[in-house]
Amino acid sequence: MAILVTGGAGYIGSATVERLLERGKQVVVLDDLYRGHREAVPDGVPFYEGRVGDVALVERILREHPIESCIHFAALAYVGESVNEPARYFERNVGEGMAFLGALVKARVLRFVLSSTCATYGEPETVPIPETCRQWPKNPYGWSKLFMEQILKSYDQAYGLKFVALRYFNAAGATAQHGEHHEPESHLIPNVLAAAMGERAEVSVFGTDYPTPDGTAVRDYVHVTDLADAHIAALEHLAKTGKSDFINLGTGDGYSVLEVIETTRKVTGAAIPIRKVARRPGDPAKLVADARKARAVLGWTPAKSDLASIIQGQWEWRKKFPKGYCE
Numbered sequence: 350m351a352i353l354v355t356g357g358a359g360y361i362g363s364a365t366v367e368r369l370l371e372r373g374k375q376v377v378v379l380d381d382l383y384r385g386h387r388e389a390v391p392d393g394v395p396f397y398e399g400r401v402g403d404v405a406l407v408e409r410i411l412r413e414h415p416i417e418s419c420i421h422f423a424a425l426a427y428v429g430e431s432v433n434e435p436a437r438y439f440e441r442n443v444g445e446g447m448a449f450l451g452a453l454v455k456a457r458v459l460r461f462v463l464s465s466t467c468a469t470y471g472e473p474e475t476v477p478i479p480e481t482c483r484q485w486p487k488n489p490y491g492w493s494k495l496f497m498e499q500i501l502k503s504y505d506q507a508y509g510l511k512f513v514a515l516r517y518f519n520a521a522g523a524t525a526q527h528g529e530h531h532e533p534e535s536h537l538i539p540n541v542l543a544a545a546m547g548e549r550a551e552v553s554v555f556g557t558d559y560p561t562p563d564g565t566a567v568r569d570y571v572h573v574t575d576l577a578d579a580h581i582a583a584l585e586h587l588a589k590t591g592k593s594d595f596i597n598l599g600t601g602d603g604y605s606v607l608e609v610i611e612t613t614r615k616v617t618g619a620a621i622p623i624r625k626v627a628r629r630p631g632d633p634a635k636l637v638a639d640a641r642k643a644r645a646v647l648g649w650t651p652a653k654s655d656l657a658s659i660i661q662g663q664w665e666w667r668k669k670f671p672k673g674y675c676e
């Protein structure tokens with residue numbers, strides 16, 4: 350039996366495919382390469398270039414492979430872009446997501462893991478953020494993921510689709526083969542590393558007046574390999590218990606923007622000039638997970654997610670592949 354991984358040519362998807370293969374799993378990848386890289390999918394893995402909303406293609410994949418479950422990474426995932434182009438986010442993440450789910454349900458593929466996000470919480474009422482926290486996203490990206498969560502809940506009740514929606518905090522780090530290569534890049538660590546490589550003159554620090562110890566925003570960074578392992582644990586949980594759930598993936602620890610920059614200076618030895626600028630609208634001060642449920646339900650704890658190891662691994666990947674996947 351095989352696992353269908355959508356978005357498997359992207360950052361977290363490719364690291365998860367790598368981990369699944371290490372465990373001897375059969376994997377099929379569907380990705381339209383809009384933001385992913387063909388080179389990120391290992392040779393020998395069946396690869397389909399196309400959209401998850403292309404029902405004829407999805408039905409063909411389901412006919413050609415014995416798919417028993419699905420990990421659904423494929424989505425657009427930039428907060429700022431979603432504010433400027435909400436239609437594209439709702440069309441791709443929700444419209445295509447629904448078409449895709451319809452094809453899976455029709456073919457009785459009823460185990461599903463969704464890449465959800467802490468962006469569904471918006472400005473959280475409590476930090477660390479438990480799964481029971483009110484969800485009220487501050488941007489179309491977060492809403493698109495929350496809609497998918499609600500759709501899954503309804504499909505479970507009506508059609509028996511069993512799911513785990515994993516609400517990731519900040520994915521970071523690299524494996525020896527797979528790293529973060531987004532164009533454009535909006536995430537902090539790759540941009541700080543670009544400055545360390547001399548590709549950027551400086552790093553903008555958005556907001557230095559937050560109610561945090563050093564005034565900069567605090568985030569919870571999880572190593573991409575730890576995220577990958579959580580997906581495998583979620584699939585095992587579904588196979589064993591058949592119980593749907595919503596689960597945070599974080600460490601429970603947060604690091605400020607300045608701490609990330611300082612750690613990167615230590616790891617790389619580079620000066621990394623910064624420029625302090627105004628807050629970005631809609632950026633909460635602190636997003637840190639209450640990570641206890643993942644441990645209790647999935648038996649998952651992050652093993653590689655200390656900040657220095659995350660940055661060290663990502664730095665090594667950047668040095669090995671200075672142009673990312675465009676070698």
Ligand SMILES: NC(=O)c1ccc[n+]([C@@H]2O[C@H](COP(=O)([O-])OP(=O)(O)OC[C@H]3O[C@@H](n4cnc5c(N)ncnc54)[C@H](O)[C@@H]3O)[C@@H](O)[C@H]2O)c1
Nearest residue numbers: 356359360361381382383384385400401423424426464520
């Ligand atoms: N990176 C993070 O910190 C983070 C945090 C929370 C949630 N997430 C979620 O995790 C998932 C993966 O994130 P990532 O950082 O690896 O992003 P990514 O852009 O690197 O990967 C997404 C992949 O999906 C593909 N894709 C997009 N829309 C598609 C469609 N309609 N049909 C087929 N393929 C499509 C892209 O080409 C890309 O390869 C996303 O769903 C994102 O919302 C990411």
